[in-house]
Amino acid sequence: MSQIPVSAQWNFDERHFWLHGKQPESTVEFTSRTGVWRIYGYQECVQVLADPTTYSSHTGRMAGIEMDFYEGNLLEMDPPDHGRLRKLVNHAFTPKVVADLEPRVAELTHELLDSVDPAGGLELVDQLAYPLPVIVIAEMLGVPSSDRNLFKQWVDAMTEESHEFSHLEADERQDRILQRAMQQMQHLRDYIGEHAAERRKRPRNDLLSTLVSAEVDGVRLSDTEVANFANVLLVNGHITTTMVLGNAVFCLLAHSGVLQEVRDDRSLVRGAIEESMRYLTPFPEMGRVTNVETTVGGITIPADQMVAVCIGAANRDPLQFTSPDTFDVRRDPNPHLTFGRGIHFCVGAPLARLESQVALNILLDRFPEMSIDPMAGPIFQASPYVTALERLPLRV
Structure with missing residues (x-):
């Protein structure tokens, strides 16, 4: 149980003050610069996430983004529409379906690591943490996993900017960033749309075929809804696991004593992954919009x-977690909010957990001397909207 040394966190975004051992002055505060109310307290966050009637997930309405970018987007939907569409994919992520994927996840992990030259080291993100989950979700959807470089190009372009979005006063840079993000989303929509059109003609045994043939209240999904729905699954189905696995490996390698404990007792692998998700939360913020006047943390x-x-x-939050700045793989209970809470709890959470646990166990088996290359990394992404590694060069 220890903290990551300051020298290893030099490039964490400064806006993520909690990564620097600091606590907020208040559990709720208004940022006048951006017009955003920020909720920091654990109980206050739970209150917001558990109340979709008061706090809408349709944040696009505040940014003036065209509605067709959100039709069928589970992340932006409120009840009752959210519940009706979520039922379409719940069956694809049941405990049995996910458990049955374990042999394939293990097979892919070994295949990816077989291509690693130990003399040249392992770049964890590019060689394992990114390709593994994107291949799995692409196979589930039924799109070519060989196109993963295209997915990465589009997703990276959406998250590369460090500019903090303002809801009070737009400027040319903000408009340019938003326009670029919309362009990348359109690339993804066009890509999925082409495959969806092919499935309407020739259905297969895959998730995309399920979406194009499914009916909600007797009506089939539109082309726009299918494209946006599938994009959420494709993008979030891989990017979360990429971040979770990368952060988990980093946390363990930054704590050599804990790493050895986990090597010796593999029952701690699950706890290590859960603790890394709490300690380095991949998506540190979730957006909501108030439908009505409300009070949270005593603030209206x-x-x-x-x-x-x-x-x-x-x-x-120290009111919820004992020694919150300590990385403790034996923390129990560990009710972190990384996958959300309430109706929007991440549908792919079981798959992300399985992929991370399988891959971490195999890494520990294959590379008993694994360590961070001190001459090359680690490098974290600059975006304030993610806490994730851009590169993690390892000596193996």
Whole structure:
């Protein structure tokens, strides 16, 4: 049980103050610069996430983004539409379906690591943490996993900027960033749309065929809904695992004593992954919009306000977690909010956990001397909207 040394966290985004051992002055605060209400306290975050009637997930309405980018997007939907569409994919992520994927996840992990030259080291993100989950979700959807470089190109372009979005006063740079993000989303929609059109003609035994043939209240999904729905599954189905696995390996390698404990007792692997998700929360914020005036943490927030649920800070709340700045793989219970809470709890959470656990066990088996290359990394992404590694060069 220890903390990551300051020298290893030099390039964490400064706006993620909780990663630097700091606590907020208040559990709820208004950021006048951006017009966003930020929720930091654990209980306050739970309150917001568990109340979709008061706090809408349709944040696009605050950014003036065209509605067709959100039709069928589970992340932006509220009840009752959210529940009807979520039922379409719940069956694809049942415990049995996910458990049955374990042999394939293990096979892919070994195949990817077989291509690693030990003399040249292992770049964890590019060679394992990214390709593994994207191949798995691509196979589930039924799109070519060989196109994963295209997916990465589009997703990276959406998250590369470090600019903090303002809901009060737009500027040319912000408009340019938003326009570029919309262009990348359109690339993904066009890509999925082409495959969806082919499935309407020639269905297969895959998740995309299920979406194009499914009916909600007797009506089939539109082409736009299918494209947006599938994009959520494709993008979030791999990017979360990429971040979780990368962060878990980093946390263990930054704590050599804990790493050895996990090597010796593999029952701790699950706890190590759960603790890394709390300690380095991949998506530190979730957006919501107030439908009505409400009160949280004793603070009144008017209607039609943007709310940032700072789960990264909540996962370090000392009122909920003992010694929150300590990385403790034996932490139990560990009710972190990394996968959300309530109706929007991540549908792919079981798959992300399985992939990370299988891959970490195999890494520990194959590379008994694994360590971070001190001359090359680690490098974290600069975006304030993720806490994730861009590169993690390892000596193996």
